[in-house]
Amino acid sequence: MPTSARLTRFLSALLLGCLLLVCPRPGSAQNSAQIERLKEQVEANPDDARSAYNLGTMLIQARRLEEAAEFLTMATERDPEMGPAHYNLGLVLRDLKRPDEAAAALQRATEIAPENDAAWINLAGVHQSQGKFEAAADAYRQAAQAKPGNVEAQFGLAWMLLQCGRKDEAEDQYHVLAALDQGRADNLYDQYRNAEGAAPPAAPANDLLGAVQAGDQEAVSRLLQEGADPNQKDGKGTPALHLAIKAKAAPVVSLLIQARAALDSRDALNRAPLHVAAWENDPESARLLLEAGAAVDVPGFDSPADGPSESTPLIIAAQSGALETAEILIKAGAQVNALTNVRDGLFRRSALFWALKENHPEVAALLEKHGAEKFPPGATQN
Incomplete structure (x- = not known):
């Protein structure tokens, strides 16, 4: 074919x-x-x-x-x-x-x-987890060839070359990485410097994502101390903070926030971390994000079917039935009558509209208690 x-x-x-x-x-x-x-x-x-x-x-x-x-x-x-x-x-x-x-x-x-660079990167990660550094390096190289601007691929390749003892090639790769992202190149240098003489060597930055998804608080703490980038993303463009929230790993969320993970980072669906906490009904992560300064009414979420929706986290919570998280958001001052903005205003829906449509009566009752309307001013009347 x-x-x-x-x-x-x-x-x-x-x-x-x-x-x-x-x-x-x-x-x-x-x-x-x-x-x-x-x-x-x-x-x-x-x-x-x-x-x-x-x-x-x-x-x-x-x-x-x-x-x-x-x-x-x-x-x-x-x-x-x-x-x-x-x-x-x-x-x-x-x-x-x-x-x-x-x-x-x-x-x-x-x-x-x-x-498909994402497939190559994930293949490299599997090889890496098994200690097959040569195979991982080859897979990262293929990912970099498929998408030269993929920083994760370039970083992974450089790190695996170091693990294989191919320092001259790793140095060349360092310069390639630096041209794309000097910060990640500096991170690579610091990580290698910290690993010199250590046994085993410091885990590569890509391992942070695995530790985050596993909810491994000890490993995440160690990797961040060794210089792993708290803002790195997986092959699908999902930031570490989003992955931690999906894993319902609030202690890991706290560690990433302390390491200055971006509170306004976006995944492939243009969701901020607070949107993910609302969708997953993770009130503890939502509380941590809000206490750290996350905007309670941050707009986001691009629907694969309809495009940008400018949904607030409370609207997402209403859609998903996330009662506990909705309570946290409202206490933090979320606008209960905020509206989506789909297709340049063709569809403008409220949180209460979505709670009723998706059959979440407890969320609907909570919203009504705080003055929410199904069709507030400006809403689409159908």
Whole structure:
């Protein structure tokens, strides 16, 4: 298949995965019902790879990883050329602590779409976690070739070259990195200097993301002290702070904030950390962010279907049914009648509108108690 066709197919499937991000929250009755309907589709269509892939992706959102691995594997068997299925399978297997299988799935994803730098970076991370530094260096190099401006790839390559004892090549790579991001280059230098003579050497900065996702407070603290960048992002553009909130790891969130992680950083969906805390219903992380100075009404969230929405965290909390986080936001002064702004004002919705639409009566009652209106001035009346 021509490269352009592979890329088009890959991006199309990824878009379907992104659309699942706006599905109901994991564990909700509606979400469970959708999963059961998809299972019926998979059983009724034994040759349909797409339904198995969609089911696997939804199970990831529900954090049912063992089942997700099963159906993503089924998708790859039904369509061996479905790159996103191999890619997401690799990520799931990595999270399930099955690194050899994860590496195989990610390797296949890179074979199908060699221009996918995120697949190369995650493959490098798996090799790195196993101490396979040469293989990790090769994967980082491929990611850098696929996207020369990818700072994480350039940083990872430089670090792995150092771990392999290839100092001359690492020095050349340092200059490449410095041309892209002098701060990360300085971080690399400091990290290497701190690791000189140590056994084992200091963990590479990419390990911070793994420690954050695992909620490993001790490892995160150590890595930050060794100079790891608290603002680094994973291959999907998700900052460390967002990952910590998704992991419900408030102590790690606190460590990142203390290390000056940006409170207004954005992920691929243009969500600030407070939006993620609202979506995940993580009131403790929301409190930490607000106490550190995060803007309570920060607008954000670009819907894969409708584009920029300018939703406040309270609106996100209303959509997701995050009662405890909504209470924290309101106490912090959130505007209960703030409106979304979708498609240049075509749709302007309130938090109460979304709480009622998504059937979250407790959140709706909380909003009404504090003076919220379903259709405040300026709202779309339908």
